[in-house]
Amino acid sequence: MALAPKFAGQKLTSSSIQPKAVHTLELYLDYVCPFSAKMFKTVYTTPLRDTLLEKYGDRVVTIFRQQIQPWHPSSTLVHEAGFAVLKVRPEKFYEFSAALFDQQKDFFDVNVVNETRNATYKRLAKIAGSVGVDEDNVYELLHISDKPGEDGSLNTGNRVTNDVKVQVKTNRLVGVHVTPTVVFDGVVNGDISSGWTREQWEEWLGKNVD
Incomplete structure (x- = not known):
């Protein structure tokens, strides 16, 4: 599936390589x-x-x-932070994501239930700031x-509300429900598990990449 230019930071790239997008x-x-x-951590x-x-x-x-799972209300908020980073410093998206995944328990249901929405945004903006993204700019995009x-x-x-809408529409076209879900060349691959090791991934890549 195509990637909208404004979400380009979601692509794992190297500045020295310009892939032809064969796969x-x-x-x-x-x-x-x-x-x-x-x-994410394995990849x-x-x-x-x-x-x-x-x-x-x-x-x-x-x-x-980014796949929002709405039965966890904070899922929308944390992904909004991801979209804010994509606007402010798209090249920092993966670094921000790594930091957020490391602190994900801080945004589980019981840790946000008594917190205002803007207070959660402030904590997310601080995580962005910790990886070199302007904290104030991120919070400005998130603030309600x-x-x-x-x-x-x-x-x-x-x-970032409109960006959330675009991503949700995009994901609905694929019909993704559970996370994580891996799609290879437009087809959902149910064999790939979150428990896969680096070696399993590399074996699979060796068999499936021309």
Whole structure:
């Protein structure tokens, strides 16, 4: 599936490699899903990342598709932070995602239930700041006003609401439900598990990448 230019930061790339997009590997992940965190860490924080970029970088485009799981209300908020980072410093998206996955328990249901929405946004903006993204700019994009809009609207949203809508529409076209879900060349691959090791991933890539 195509990637909108404004979401380009979701693509795992190397500045020295411009892939021809012969294959597309899409990882549908939720920031508050423990299994998504496990898959992300295997793909991004182990030597598998170098394998994807250096060995297969000219034949495979890897994309982190943000998958909101609405039964966890905070899922929307944490993914909004991801979209804010994509606006402010798209090249920091993966670094921010790694930091957020490391702290994901801080945004589980019991840790946000007594917190205001803007307070949660402030904590998320601090995580962005910890990886070199302007904290104030991120919070400005996330902040929800407590005043009606100029037209009297009470559902004003924030400055990434439209990005959330686009991503949700995109993901619905694939019909993704569980996280993580892996889509390879447009087809859901149910064999790939969050428990896969780097070696299992590399064996699978060797068999499936031309």
